[in-house]
Amino acid sequence: MNKTKVWKVVTMGFVCAAFLATSQAVYCEESGHGGGHGGGAAHAAPAKSPTDTVKMVIKGNNEFVAQHNAQYFEPFQKGQTPSLIVVGCADSRVHTNLLGVDPTNNVFMIRNIGNQLVNAEGSVNYGVLHLPNNVLLIMGHSSCGAIQAAMGDYSKETEGIKAELVPLAEPLKVDTGEGSFEARWAQNIERNVDYQVAYALKLYAGKIKDNSLVVLGAVYDFNNTYGKGRGSLVITNVNGETNPNKVMSHPALKGIPVNDLVAKVGSLAPDTAYDPALAHGETPCSTHH
Numbered sequence: 632m633n634k635t636k637v638w639k640v641v642t643m644g645f646v647c648a649a650f651l652a653t654s655q656a657v658y659c660e661e662s663g664h665g666g667g668h669g670g671g672a673a674h675a676a677p678a679k680s681p682t683d684t685v686k687m688v689i690k691g692n693n694e695f696v697a698q699h700n701a702q703y704f705e706p707f708q709k710g711q712t713p714s715l716i717v718v719g720c721a722d723s724r725v726h727t728n729l730l731g732v733d734p735t736n737n738v739f740m741i742r743n744i745g746n747q748l749v750n751a752e753g754s755v756n757y758g759v760l761h762l763p764n765n766v767l768l769i770m771g772h773s774s775c776g777a778i779q780a781a782m783g784d785y786s787k788e789t790e791g792i793k794a795e796l797v798p799l800a801e802p803l804k805v806d807t808g809e810g811s812f813e814a815r816w817a818q819n820i821e822r823n824v825d826y827q828v829a830y831a832l833k834l835y836a837g838k839i840k841d842n843s844l845v846v847l848g849a850v851y852d853f854n855n856t857y858g859k860g861r862g863s864l865v866i867t868n869v870n871g872e873t874n875p876n877k878v879m880s881h882p883a884l885k886g887i888p889v890n891d892l893v894a895k896v897g898s899l900a901p902d903t904a905y906d907p908a909l910a911h912g913e914t915p916c917s918t919h920h
């Protein structure tokens with residue numbers, strides 16, 4: 632290869648890299664902190680090349696196969712027996728490892744942008760109505776790009792993305808636009824969780840009534856917005872109840888030590904701030920948000 636050819640190949644490489652970067656800017660779900668949506672915001676380069684990513688998948692699966700014998704897979708042929716169904720965001724920062732349990736055969740997981748039951752009703756119906764699951768967890772998370780996008784102009788996004796962002800307008804209706812963007816963003820993440828829980832309550836009213844299903848709303852708080860520690864899964868809603876004092880004394884959570892609940896239950900709504908006196912079974916008096 633002569634020098635001219637080498638230069639051409641190098642140039643082509645740069646052009647391809649630039650094109651890939653542009654494609655990712657348009658189609659990537661999450662933008663960085665404070666980055667806009669709809670206008671092709673700049674994104675950090677991926678940590679790996681496509682080849683390295685495929686290598687990672689092959690190597691990882693080879694290790695998985697080596698670590699699991701035939702016995703491990705035997706029960707799977709008879710079906711699945713999860714107890715927890717999770718509707719989470721597709722965001723790569725959010726995975727079931729934050730729950731500290733082996734998700735295999737334990738967690739029926741549904742993911743999309745903005746952890747929306749409304750965009751995955753069939754899958755959630757399957758998990759709730761045809762599998763042994765008894766807890767439905769709607770799991771929002773810090774710095775959710777879908778919520779951020781829904782707060783701005785996403786008219787330049789693809790039809791597919793727009794269709795999945797449109798339903799977020801409903802929970803975001805109560806956002807008055809007052810306060811910092813960061814504060815509104817965090818509150819809207821919680822509002823969306825509440826909205827998805829409310830939607831579940833309508834779909835599965837019978838199962839909730841006969842106590843065969845509990846619907847939990849929570850936010851995986853890696854920003855420590857709730858002050859429970861980075862990485863905490865903060866429970867913000869139980870069967871539609873969002874007042875932390877009432878959540879902690881909710882019959883669905885009976886038997887869970889109060890200290891565990893105090894560490895996990897929270898709310899960003901100022902009128903429902905945690906009151907330890909009320910958490911111990913006294914009559915709550917603060918208003919519902």
Ligand SMILES: [Zn+2]
Pocket residue numbers: 720721722744745746772774775776777778
């Ligand atoms: Zn998200």
